[in-house]
Amino acid sequence: MAYNFTAIEKKWQQYWLANKTFAALDPDKAPGMPKRYVLDMFPYPSGAGLHVGHPEGYTATDIVSRYYRMKGFNVLHPMGWDAFGLPAEQYAVKTGRHPRLTTEENIKNFRRQIQMLGLSYDWDREIDTTDPGYYKWTQWIFLQLFNSYFDPVLKRAMPISHLMNELVNENLVIAPDGSLRLNPTTEGLEEVAGEVRIERLWRELSVEEQGEVIDGQRLAYQDEVPVNWCPALGTVLANEEVIDGKSEVGGFPVERRPMRQWMLRITAYADRLADDLDSVDWPESLKEMQRNWIGKSVGAEVDFEIAPETSSPTDRTAQPIPTSAVGSANGDTTAEEAENVPEVITVFTTRPDTLCGATYMVLAPEHPLVETITTPEQQPAVEAYRAAVAAKSERDRMAETKEKTGVFTGAYAINPVNHEHVPIWIADYVLMGYGTGAIMAVPAHDERDFEFAKKFDLPIRQVVQPAPGHGAASAERSFTGDGIAINSPLIDGLSTRDAKERITDWLDNQGLGRKSIKYKLRDWLFSRQRYWGEPFPIVLDEEGNAFPLDINELPLTLPELADFKPTGTPEPPLSKAKDWIRYSNKAGELFTRETNTMPQWAGSCWYYLRYIDPKNRNRFVDPEKERYWMPVDLYVGGVEHAVLHLLYSRFWHKVLYDLDCVSTPEPFQRLVNQGLILGEMEFHFFEDDMGRPVSLTEVHEMDEEATENAVRMVASRRETGEKLLGKRIDELLVERKGDSYVLKANPAIRVDARSFKMSKSRGNVVNPDSIVRDYGADVFRLYEMYMGPLTDQKPWNTRDIVGMSRFLNGVWRNLVGDDEDRREGEAPSEPSSASRRIADVPVPEPVERQLHRAIKKVAEDIEGLRFNTAIAELIKVNNELTHLKAIPHWFAERFVLILAPFAPHIAEEIWQRLGHEQSLARHAWPAYDPARLVDSTMELPVQVNGKLRGKITVPADADEGTILTTAKSDPGVKTWVDGKTVVKQLYVPRKLVNFVVK
């Protein structure tokens, strides 16, 4: 008979809440206490409720938290709601109900479900990103970004006021592209090319220009940029939210169009975001994903002069031109032509050592210089190509990656090293968004250039000689590896590494190029055209210049709107709040409010900091508390946030760190991704030769006879579509044959057994509510942790749950007895006695040893997040208890304590019945006695030539000689050793004996 888990679990959940059992102590109340900050990725409270994937990570962190509390740590283990977001808004648009209402309901449901699992959160620290008391500080952090810049010298964020000082004091000067440089003293002020100065000083700028310079440096800035506009969602999306040209949410098509948007200068942190990954304990695969996303490439920029002559593609191909000839070529051109032709095209390359192998050049079709360099005769072809590329969607461009296309512009560029004239093409395999939007093409040593050269019959020249045996550039393939430079006068004979360095230095000295580092990472598009998000604490003047609100004006709350539908245009829904938009400052000047809202990531970028001090009205977090709790010691969540949330929050954290708002450079010290829980295994039947799916009607409780029928059905019917979800199908019907399965009764029929991601459409979603109802939270927790390693992907299997149910029933029977709680629905009787079997009796040595081993192993396994093996160890202890007539009180207590992190409700109940008034939540973790881990005798396996031939039992302290003698005389071993020569005898202490014989 099962114990009454329903009543017990309710009782203890109420007890924990009422007693605030899991409250984390503020640092001043916990002097000298070591801390642990154990964090879950907080959920988006969707209408669908909790999924079985959520409790997997939550239970893992709960076990860790409960364990560290018992180990005497001050544990911060909070939960909250990432509640802004698109689904609530879309639901609101559909039903007309305000997103706040549905969000509140969803949060309530999530909280109920999470509390029913007995998770040890400190509920006084619960946060909700849509609460104005919370998003006030999201807005405040945005203002920190707005009021800061990335100092190129200090390589860190600094307040804008510092920038002003640097500019006014002329420590920094402004380059023509608006970027800042260290003042190179007088050199930077030299006049070059007549009237044009390279760099300018602050005082030389007009007030308007000064404003532009400042705004151009802010970490949060406005820009007119080509964005990912999704008409179906009525909003723009971040690059990270677009997958294969479709929106990550909903899979709607996304188009590029230029719009005024808020951007965050995450690119300024590219280096630190990449480098600091080394300091953090994260899965290597995830670090790699972030590094790939940041995409750092070290190389050089090289300036190619445009050849002044025009030419048709047929009569000129790349040919070496003697240096002496260049001068005369220049002389041929008229002054007029020279004025129209831009001087240089700058390319970026990671292989400057292959510069001499550049036989043509490619610009992105969108490159601004295309218009000016194209010759009249090539004009129509170029125009047509540019139009065709512009019409292509991202998706089309993606689909055509194999076949290279492009058009010759008619213009030539001059290779700065050998003064060769090379044709300039445009092609869509060069992207405007990366590097300089232009490349030098080295077909011999770049696959894409090679394909292009092959297709358009452009010359291929080898300039890198691979080490012998490493392949080489040929007519069939390019060679992209390292080797020795050849056909390159300046660097011949140098290794690729040295050649890169030598040529880059040379280019730099000649003023023809420079070392350069490029990133794939783009600045973060931070505004959305939505209602249900944080409003920007920004007002705009008539020209669209942005001004920050004062901190006293925060939070800027969302206006009440009856109609929050997308406008169907890029105009955000907040533009409908006519009164709200109007703003006048103290001087009476009129402004309009920014009507974009922040993306969902904003709230989750810093929530881990607010948990530390959730009620603080004066600061986003108290500095002293922050220093105590940060960094997060363990962060558990799904891998889907690898480049979104986890990159964004690291970025924000680093900005806050630079501004002395937080004390650590990284927020999350140790990060673990829990594996996906897949749906229950599905069996699909196919006919072997045809591979055609055949149907079976639903069969759940099949016996042998039904199996025969099923097989006959399979053989006779060939309908498609149906699948067989069988409970005992695998054992009854199926036998493994290689990689597939075969029906026992008819081996001609192949069976495909697979599990899929849980999804509504597949109908394989498991609802935690029903599992908890049928088996209880403790069993549910144990089952999820016992399925396999936390980080592995694993299929759900309802059938296996009963094992955990039996385990806990067994524990109850062993320690409490099976006379109680037989009647359903009744509260447990007086929490009186534990079992009659609890008695002051000695325990057999093997049983005690198992307890000590379990105390040790469970602790180690929890610290290593190996919950499945920890539970196996607990089961072993319980199995030992089952055979005992009586169990001593001390034994029962220790066992209950190490069970508690996994199955806290039943543990608390038994603990109370063992005579304790206090919760065990902060009772000390039991100690084990190392001396009791080993038996007084030990059993040793004995091998002969590596094969097991016998076992001997010897005293634990036996010496090697005795052991070897005993081993040799073992009858099983004797038969294999007698009459042969023992060449070698090995004794691995406490492990085994091995004789090598001939």
Place this chain on the structure above:
RNA sequence: GCCCCCGUGGCGGAACGGCAGACGCUUCGGACUUAAAAUCCGAUGACCGGCAACGGUCGUGUGGGUUCGAUUCCCACCGGGGGCACCA
């Protein structure tokens, strides 16, 4: 194509240089029951020999290597999963 991870009984998995298959499920046998369910006890990698206790052979995707000894380490291949994908 490139990068990362993973292949162990009927199933989930354990061991990660030292007794392969801990622990759970399943199945089979037994106990209890008028009966069934639940529960409890025992067996359960495959093959061969034996009435039996027991003994032997094979076995961790495939092929090779290192080692007294390899599921574990190294090389190649096959299969599965995930990430990136014209990033110069």
